[in-house]
Amino acid sequence: MPTTSTRTGPTAEPLIRLSDVSRTFPAASRRGTPVHALDHVDLDVAQGEVLGVVGYSGAGKSTLLRLVNALDRPTSGSVSVAGREVSALSERDLREVRRDIGMIFQQFNLFTSRTVWGNIAYPLQVAGVPKDQHRARISELLHFVGLADKAHTHVEQLSGGQKQRVGIARALATSPRILLADEPTSALDPQTTSEVLALLRRVNEELGLTVVLITHEMEVVRSLAHRVAVMEAGRVVEIGDTYDVFADPQHPATQRFVSTLVEKGPPPRALERLRERHPGRMVTLSFRDEHASPADVFAAFIERGVAFELVHGGVEDVRGRTFGHLTFTLTGDDAAVAAALAHVATLAEVTETHPTEAR
Amino acid sequence: MDRLIELDSLFLEAALETLYIVALTLGIGGTGGLLLGTLLYTTRAGGITPNRAVHVGLNLVVNFFRPIPFVIFIAAAQPLARLVVGIGIGNRAIIFALSLAATFGISRIVEQNLVSVDPGVIEASRAMGAGRLRTILTVLLPEALGPLVLGYTFVLVAIVDMTAIAGVVGGGGLGAFALTYGYRQFDPVVTWAAVLVIIAFVQLVQFGGNRLARRAMRR
Numbered sequence: 001m002p003t004t005s006t007r008t009g010p011t012a013e014p015l016i017r018l019s020d021v022s023r024t025f026p027a028a029s030r031r032g033t034p035v036h037a038l039d040h041v042d043l044d045v046a047q048g049e050v051l052g053v054v055g056y057s058g059a060g061k062s063t064l065l066r067l068v069n070a071l072d073r074p075t076s077g078s079v080s081v082a083g084r085e086v087s088a089l090s091e092r093d094l095r096e097v098r099r100d101i102g103m104i105f106q107q108f109n110l111f112t113s114r115t116v117w118g119n120i121a122y123p124l125q126v127a128g129v130p131k132d133q134h135r136a137r138i139s140e141l142l143h144f145v146g147l148a149d150k151a152h153t154h155v156e157q158l159s160g161g162q163k164q165r166v167g168i169a170r171a172l173a174t175s176p177r178i179l180l181a182d183e184p185t186s187a188l189d190p191q192t193t194s195e196v197l198a199l200l201r202r203v204n205e206e207l208g209l210t211v212v213l214i215t216h217e218m219e220v221v222r223s224l225a226h227r228v229a230v231m232e233a234g235r236v237v238e239i240g241d242t243y244d245v246f247a248d249p250q251h252p253a254t255q256r257f258v259s260t261l262v263e264k265g266p267p268p269r270a271l272e273r274l275r276e277r278h279p280g281r282m283v284t285l286s287f288r289d290e291h292a293s294p295a296d297v298f299a300a301f302i303e304r305g306v307a308f309e310l311v312h313g314g315v316e317d318v319r320g321r322t323f324g325h326l327t328f329t330l331t332g333d334d335a336a337v338a339a340a341l342a343h344v345a346t347l348a349e350v351t352e353t354h355p356t357e358a359r
Numbered sequence: 360m361d362r363l364i365e366l367d368s369l370f371l372e373a374a375l376e377t378l379y380i381v382a383l384t385l386g387i388g389g390t391g392g393l394l395l396g397t398l399l400y401t402t403r404a405g406g407i408t409p410n411r412a413v414h415v416g417l418n419l420v421v422n423f424f425r426p427i428p429f430v431i432f433i434a435a436a437q438p439l440a441r442l443v444v445g446i447g448i449g450n451r452a453i454i455f456a457l458s459l460a461a462t463f464g465i466s467r468i469v470e471q472n473l474v475s476v477d478p479g480v481i482e483a484s485r486a487m488g489a490g491r492l493r494t495i496l497t498v499l500l501p502e503a504l505g506p507l508v509l510g511y512t513f514v515l516v517a518i519v520d521m522t523a524i525a526g527v528v529g530g531g532g533l534g535a536f537a538l539t540y541g542y543r544q545f546d547p548v549v550t551w552a553a554v555l556v557i558i559a560f561v562q563l564v565q566f567g568g569n570r571l572a573r574r575a576m577r578r
């Protein structure tokens with residue numbers, strides 16, 4: 001198994017720090033085996049960043065999130081938030097810490113016995129905010145999430161996207177520094193997902209909250225996360241800047257996740273068909289925005305009289321930076337093709353697909 | 360029919376006695392059942408205040424008392440009634456026995472309804488920094504209110520049913536009235552008069568309970 005690769009580390013003192021954290025759940029039955037939900041995890045989250053945590057179900061991401069506000073406790077290791085070791089605090093002391101950490105959920109978890117107003121008022125009541133301040137705060141939050149006209153609606157009457165926006169308003173009520181988002185868009189349709197993601201981006205950019213977001217949707221990570229951590233079997237197998245991870249995923253699990261959005265080269269089935277239709281050498285060029293643009297590559301081919309055809313690929317945007325994988329077939333004089341490729345290799349990463357690989 | 364007119368004041372008194380017994384039983388047993396049922400729910404594994412020993416203990420107690428047929432329970436509870444309310448017969452003794460039996464019965468109904476509350480809202484409340492007691496009082500119970508009202512309505516009807524045997528320890532009410540003046544004096548008109556009042560009472564309770572529950576659930 002490849003080891004964890006850390007490309008960028010947060011520079012300032014981390015707001016959230018997990019040190020050598022393991023969480024083992026006892027066996028469900030006498031014959032069962034204990035479940036190692038988290039297996040010696042180290043993770044830092046910097047003040048002001050959005051960290052996306054991806055993994056398949058059972059990878060341990062929910063457990064990891066619940067350790068941050070101590071809804072669950074580690075079996076070993078320590079979890080600290082703003083320098084306080086939350087994993088060692090009593091339930092009573094935790095109440096204060098939790099007011100500084102908002103949380104939203106996949107199934108929203110709104111109180112159906114209360115109106116939208118009542119849901120947002122609840123954390124204020126818990127925090128002991130004087131009642132005469134509720135009105136201004138709730139109204140401000142409702143405007144922020146765009147639900148000012150729904151204040152006295154009962155939550156069952158809201159759509160999924162509206163429910164999540166109420167969840168966000170409720171989580172923000174006590175002006176926390178951290179927002180934990182547990183699959184916030186997994187129960188929503190694509191249109192509503194993008195609305196909720198836009199709102200979460202404002203939570204980070206306008207209100208300055210540090211966001212830890214768990215998801216299995218790479219689209220969510222791409223549009224929101226500064227950094228991404230990939231989890232598999234209770235371990236963080238890869239962590240890094242979102243752009244770097246998307247442009248050049250290292251671990252097989254990461255590659256699988258990234259391939260749901262971006263494919264590096266044609267998939268095996270398509271490859272066979274492409275081979276039948278297109279003669280010549282097949283190369284996939286990987287571009288990153290600090291490298292040369294595809295136009296330079298086209299020029300290099302033309303200059304050397306190499307005929308090229310674009311057969312597969314695309315260009316992706318991650319938080320304003322682009323990268324792409326373009327697959328070409330090249331025909332022409334062997335020496336000219338070789339010379340062109342040698343030059344192109346200085347402009348972009350070249351991966352050649354040999355005919356045997358199509359089998 | 361003439362007999363019923365003669366018994367007019369006794370009949371009214373019996374109806375009021377039934378109301379009195381039912382109301383007190385619902386008050387005492389309802390409160391006891393709510394406490395016991397909530398404890399049964401919160402002490403279970405993964406609950407709000409998990410405590411295996413308390414949970415197992417409470418379960419044993421509830422399971423011990425619940426299967427006892429009420430007519431036997433009244434007799435069995437007599438010594439305890441003398442100790443607690445100072446008398447083993449009459450309305451006070453019957454209210455004592457009823458409240459005790461109702462506490463155990465209601466506790467299961469409360470527990471069942473609390474189990475149906477989405478654990479996610481409990482977790483949300485904890486995540487917002489709410490303490491255990493606050494979570495129970497301001498989230499758990501309000502979230503279960505609709506089904507709880509229906510459960511209590513069901514219990515209320517059952518209590519009306521159970522009051523009918525109050526006569527065995529000298530208690531009053533419509534049951535005792537129907538047995539004394541109807542059944543034992545071969546007067547079916549009197550018996551049926553009591554039956555009709557009980558039916559009307561039960562219908563009213565059920566109607567009111569359904570309305571309240573609908574309002575609580577907003578459906």
